[in-house]
Amino acid sequence: MLAALYNGKHLELREDIPIPKLKDTEVLIKVKAVGICGTDLSILKGSYKIPVPRILGHEFSGVVSEIGKKVTNVQVGDRVTSEINITCGNCYFCKSGQKTQCISVRAIGIFEDGAFAKYVKVPESNLHNIHELPFEEATFIEPLAAAIQTFEMAPLRETDKNVVILGAGKLGLLILQVVKNKGKKAIVIGRSNLDLAKKLGADLVISIDKDPVKRVMEETKIGADVVVEATGVPEAMDLAMALVRNRGTINLKSTHGIRWMTDLTQIVVRELRIQGSRCGPFPAAIKMLEEGSVHVLDLISATFPLTQIQEAIDAATKPEMVKVIILP
Numbered sequence: 001m002l003a004a005l006y007n008g009k010h011l012e013l014r015e016d017i018p019i020p021k022l023k024d025t026e027v028l029i030k031v032k033a034v035g036i037c038g039t040d041l042s043i044l045k046g047s048y049k050i051p052v053p054r055i056l057g058h059e060f061s062g063v064v065s066e067i068g069k070k071v072t073n074v075q076v077g078d079r080v081t082s083e084i085n086i087t088c089g090n091c092y093f094c095k096s097g098q099k100t101q102c103i104s105v106r107a108i109g110i111f112e113d114g115a116f117a118k119y120v121k122v123p124e125s126n127l128h129n130i131h132e133l134p135f136e137e138a139t140f141i142e143p144l145a146a147a148i149q150t151f152e153m154a155p156l157r158e159t160d161k162n163v164v165i166l167g168a169g170k171l172g173l174l175i176l177q178v179v180k181n182k183g184k185k186a187i188v189i190g191r192s193n194l195d196l197a198k199k200l201g202a203d204l205v206i207s208i209d210k211d212p213v214k215r216v217m218e219e220t221k222i223g224a225d226v227v228v229e230a231t232g233v234p235e236a237m238d239l240a241m242a243l244v245r246n247r248g249t250i251n252l253k254s255t256h257g258i259r260w261m262t263d264l265t266q267i268v269v270r271e272l273r274i275q276g277s278r279c280g281p282f283p284a285a286i287k288m289l290e291e292g293s294v295h296v297l298d299l300i301s302a303t304f305p306l307t308q309i310q311e312a313i314d315a316a317t318k319p320e321m322v323k324v325i326i327l328p
């Protein structure tokens with residue numbers, strides 16, 4: 001089958017990759033759409049090291065084309081998406097409903113082969129039916145679930161009136177819409193896509209070079225109740241610290257692979273909460289997309305066939321690109 005193999009240096013487009021063989025509990029999916037994620041870009045840049053060779057791609061949707069002998073919940077022809085993490089089901093974290101921390105977790109497209117390919121195999125238990133959702137929209141289920149998880153880990157309080165979102169990329173624009181669905185005021189600070197943020201419901205958008213701290217202080221008097229960091233650049237943490245009010249919450253969504261220096265005393269005396277979160281609940285994300293309470297069509301910047309994956313990756317690294325999708 002055709003697949004893009006990452007060899008530790010670059011992507012090789014190859015025709016000779018065997019179609020994955022299924023174990024009894026696994027399902028083969030014909031990939032219909034797969035998004036390029038910041039994680040894929042970090043891996044390709046070399047800042048996130050993974051075992052190679054590997055087929056990347058973990059935000060995908062497709063059609064079930066074959067099922068293992070013991071698979072009972074899905075059928076050939078079903079339209080599906082898959083959770084990224086394959087978990088053991090037996091450890092402390094799996095048994096207590098904290099699957100993201102499974103001690104033997106293996107992520108598809110990172111530690112198992114992913115979906116920059118004609119076919120990908122996943123365990124049956126990872127699958128979710130996407131019903132009638134278009135395949136391109138379904139590639140947003142994974143990042144939308146991650147956006148939802150932000151406020152599962154640090155629920156918004158009734159007294160929280162406003163949320164500042166740093167970054168107007170894919171994740172920032174999804175978090176914005178989740179915030180609006182929760183009825184809070186949303187302020188987006190970014191470099192590009194600010195018109196799009198406005199169109200998607202932001203109450204206020206501020207360009208990063210237009211003194212955002214001063215603007216947010218004018219707007220909130222005491223600072224933001226909640227700041228979500230979704231920029232992908234570590235310096236944004238200093239901005240988050242300057243924007244959040246005392247006893248406020250900073251939610252971290254982007255990974256940087258480097259250390260961040262800060263004055264820890266500030267966190268103590270200002271009684272700040274700093275909360276990380278990763279993947280989230282797929283059923284909630286599917287429901288929001290089906291209800292139309294989150295809009296993702298405007299977030300698709302470009303689509304490419306798998307044969308042009310390098311062009312797609314190059315496009316995805318441009319800051320004005322929100323989301324690039326491969327249609328194998």
Ligand SMILES: [Zn+2]
Binds near residue numbers: 037038039059142
């Ligand atoms: Zn991703």
Ligand SMILES: [Zn+2]
Binds near residue numbers: 087090091093095102
């Ligand atoms: Zn586990």
